[in-house]
Amino acid sequence: MFVVSTMFISTSSYAATILILGDSLSAGYGMSEEQGWVQLLRDQYPEHDIINGSVSGETTAGGLRRLPSLLTSSEIELVVVELGGNDGLRGFPPNQLKSNLTKIINLSQDSGANVLLTEIMVPPNYGPRYTKMFNDVYHDLADDFDIPLAPFFMMEIAANPDLMQRDGIHPNQDAQPKITQWMQPWIIDALKK
Template sequence: MKSRLLFWVLRVSLVLMPLVASTSHASSTILVFGDSLSAAYGLQTEQGWPTLLAQRLKTERLPYQVVNASVSGETTAGGLTRLNQALQQHKPTIMILALGANDGLRGLPVDAMQQNLSSMLTLAKQQKVTVLLVGMKIPPNYGPQYTQAFQQTFSSLAQQFKINLVPFLLENVAGNPALNQDDGIHPTAQAQPIVLENIWPQLKKLLKAY
């Protein structure tokens, strides 16, 4: 019984640990705050783009560790309810905010999504956290009015808050059967480096070297 309890304690502890921690220098934290597209859904944790990001930062000797607080199925409303606790717990210097895909897939009101994202950006700003906003697109079968309003939300918020924007997380991945799992939504392991490359140019502008 004691051994089983110890196993679960260790398992929980490992989940809460940073993906990669710098050992030779004091490091700042990058918080990845997204949904299943950032939570390595259907993959091993080490295959996901947040882990690949942590590995790149270590290779380039950049003073950051990555904490992935993404939750599969998360909407912007759900993210808003848990963001303050995540910021207080991890005290990030930078947050990669990658929510909204599930709002779109469920056809939730764009105005509500925009307000939730705006509230999260305001909270991050109040706590002096630099945000990289990650945009999403949804299939055209939701109708041109909805899909256009959905996509424009991210660029409008980036302009309003004067923050960096990744226009589309799944650029060069979405719609390619060879790079998506059987559900046609979640990227394969082979697609994760491409996803990282979509994020890296904008993120790199926010990073400071040793």
């Protein structure tokens, strides 16, 4: 059962600029951008400028390459990093994942932005050792940088076929409001840090 908080979340009184740096899970793969969870978040918080810098198929290396220009396009208060799924699906080494994410966090913080890291989990295709090493990267980075780590928003969605597209990888339109509800308190809280 998918459980979300119904607690009222108050936003800050100023207009913040938030960058979502993600892959297909945040780019709204398989649907129009207006149907994706990032647009639904925009609709809930029109006072904030929410930039969706997500690209389907993106890896941490690709996100790292694009980040400098995204950071200079606006004065970003918060970078939400939702990357790594494609690294895992391609079997990239966890130390490469950690290196790229470390650089993304450093670049974001050096620009003056807070960082919210989102946990990514991969299917057990490469065995339990790889899966654990991959997942540990996110927890280690959250500890090392003392930044919040939002639990993987696909955990309960992926287990429900009614919320998934036919490919079994991407969430469908019905899942998007649930992702928004899941991410909302993490994003608003990270703005206050």
